[in-house]
Amino acid sequence: MKDSFGSRVRAIRQSRSWSQQELSMRSGISTPHISSIERDKRHPSLDYAQRLAAALGVPLHVLCDPHTAYRAPNMRNSPDELPLSMQNFILNESAMPYLEAAQRMATLSEAEASFLRVVIELLAQRKCLMNSDKENRKP
Structure with missing residues (x-):
């Protein structure tokens, strides 16, 4: 895995075959901001770094420490694999508090x-x- 935070985010995202838009949806961070982070044009705040790590399903130190070897667990490749009603729920802005609570409960x-x-x-x-x-x- 590469040395920068952004390159590690990109490598894990790509290993899951996710687009930046999908990572954006999962993390609540805009696609342009994710693009800037991955290209090392911007450095994420602690909150954004934690959100990216949680969305990718890895501990934060995996993204921060270039010497950490980590094999990410398998996750669903796409929300398209979910039933249509669940896809609509996830894409609905009012679902964010529930999704954030589910994410916290998963840890x-x-x-x-x-x-x-x-x-x-x-x-x-x-x-x-x-x-x-x-x-x-x-x-």
């Missing part, structure tokens, strides 16, 4: 993820009970 430890699943299940049960109570009160 949780197994114990944290297990705890979160229990909390979500309890909240879902509570909502079902509340909906059931509302229906039972209707005349």
